[in-house]
Amino acid sequence: MRKIKHIVIHCTATVEGKSFSASDxxxxxxxRGWKGIGYHYIIGLDGTIEEGRAENKIGAHVKRHNRHSVGIAYIGGLNKRLSPKDTRTRKQKRALKxxxxxxxxxYPQAIILGHRDFSEDLNRNGIIEPFEFSKACPCFDARKEYRNL
Structure with a gap:
């Protein structure tokens, strides 16, 4: 059994409203040369939760943090101009929660974070600030939104 320290939320960086599946x-x-889907769970536009990589297997979703994490991705994350945007539907938000x-x-000890929260603390002040995000993913503040779970 893996020791899970983080539950990491991602977006698929796909345009809002376009549906994709775990098989896609x-x-x-x-x-990309990977063994297969790197996320453990995918949340579709209609709130359907699909299993990706088996939860007992190490994922491929956050470099240097896969061994002790579970990865969840929601379909979306880009607006029609391909800019980052929280595109979660009500059904996706409900399913994710x-x-x-x-x-x-x-995994009661696990901390819920967004992929962006694993960016490097460039100014070494102990806080990953928006200007330090190497990615916008998941395009909302997962740490703040789910801190009380």
Whole structure:
């Protein structure tokens, strides 16, 4: 059993309103030379939760932090001009919260973070600030939004 320290939320960096599945992401990741889908869970536009990589397997979603994390991605994250945007539908928000509650019961010590929260602290002040984000993903402040779960 893996010791889970983080539950990491991602977006797929796809345009809002365009539907994709775990099998699409699996194909994309294989095309990049990976073994397969790197996320453990995918949340579709309609709130459907699909399993990606088996939860007991090490993911491929946050460099240097995969061994002790579970990765969740929601479909979306870009507006029509391809700029970062929180595109989660109401159904995605509801499904994500329910999944996080389930995972927190299973891994009560795990901290919920967004992918961007793993950026380097460039000014070494102990806080990853917006100007330091190497990625916008998941395009909202997951740490703040889910701090009370």
């Amino acid at each position: 992401i699996d194909r994309w990741h294989k095309e 329910e999944l996080l509650i389930t995972l927190k019961r299973k």
